[in-house]
Amino acid sequence: MWLINSSVGRKVVMSVSGLALILFLTFHACMNVVALFSRDGYNMICEFLGSNWYAVAGTVALAVLIAIHFVFAVILTLQNRKARGANRYAVSAKPDRVEWASQNMFVLGIIIVLGLVLHLYNFWFNMMFAEFANGGMAFATGLSATDGYGMMQYTFSCPVYTVLYLVWFAAIWFHLTHGFWSAMQTMGWSGKTWFNRWRCIGNIYVTLVMLCFVVVALYFAFCGSCCSATC
Template identity: 65%
Template sequence: MWLSNSSIGRKVVMSVTGVALVLFLTFHMAMNLVALFSGEAYNAVCEFLGANWYALVATVGLAALFVIHILYAFWLTIQNRAARGNERYAVNARPKNVEWASQNMLALGLIVVLGLGLHLANFWYKMQFAEIVGNPMMGGLHAADGYGYIMQTFSNPVLFVLYLVWLAALWFHLTHGFWSAMQTLGWNNTIWINRWKCISNIYSTVIVLGFALVAIVFFCKNLC
């Protein structure tokens, strides 16, 4: 199977799952923004995405994307380290043009995964998982009270800061990941490379700002 036994194939898997995850983030970010305007509307969305069959299927699909993306990341990294040989350079210099993020995608990805774990514990476990196991009051609030959970989470300054760190890592990860996916899929050339890089920077910034905005607003709300 070329998606596993050729280097481009493996990269295609990374790209496709990556792009799908970017789409998910876009949707998630848009959903979060709803909370800024109306708690009720947000909760309605939460209810809609509760333990329904379609939401569950989507969740499983999403989880699969994550797992594949992460497993491939480790696999590629192990292969790449082996390809580098046993000796390491004594002196390293990063040439201009080479983004810092591009050389640290795995580390950034790990931060993103850790943040994800936190996030799942804070929200998903208490909201969707609670419904699945049939204990809708797991986190002290009703499972569909997303608004309440947001308020609760961002009242904690430690969590707030951790979320911001997480989002920063995500930003770096996305700025490289996005155009890199286009390059891997072959939709690139000397003209488009700069366009894609510009698009990835803007797009990543929009997504990350969207998430950050919700966190900041709710953190402030709690302060007042």
């Protein structure tokens, strides 16, 4: 199977799964932005994405996608370390045009996975999982498992969580600024002209998506429970 056996194939798997995850992040960011305008609207989405078969199927598909992306990243990293040889350079100078993110994708990926575990604990565990396992009540907060808005107020009222989430968002931003154009390059949809275009499009797109997450987190951190017109 060339998607597993060849170096280009393995990179294609990384690219397709990565692009699909960027698409998911886009939906997630759009969903979060609703919380800035309407508590009811946001909770309606939470209910729609709760313990329904299609939402569970989507969650499983997403988990498979993340698992594939992560497992392939581990395989590629191990193969690349082996290809580098046993001896490392005593002196290394980084060329100017080499992005920091491009050389630290795996480390950034580890930070993202750790942030994901925290995120699943804060939200998925208290929402979708609680709907099945705790009779529709969140485990920690005393809120309804479909009250996503309340869950955000509760989570971001803790400054430590807010800082951790902002660090997580920064790691995702760095990861995606390289990941986006790199995926296009791997799929062969690049060239001398499109390389710069994809980089520009990717940077703008990823920055906008991540800004949505940051704005929502900061909104709930600073005025989620006091100055919201929808409270």
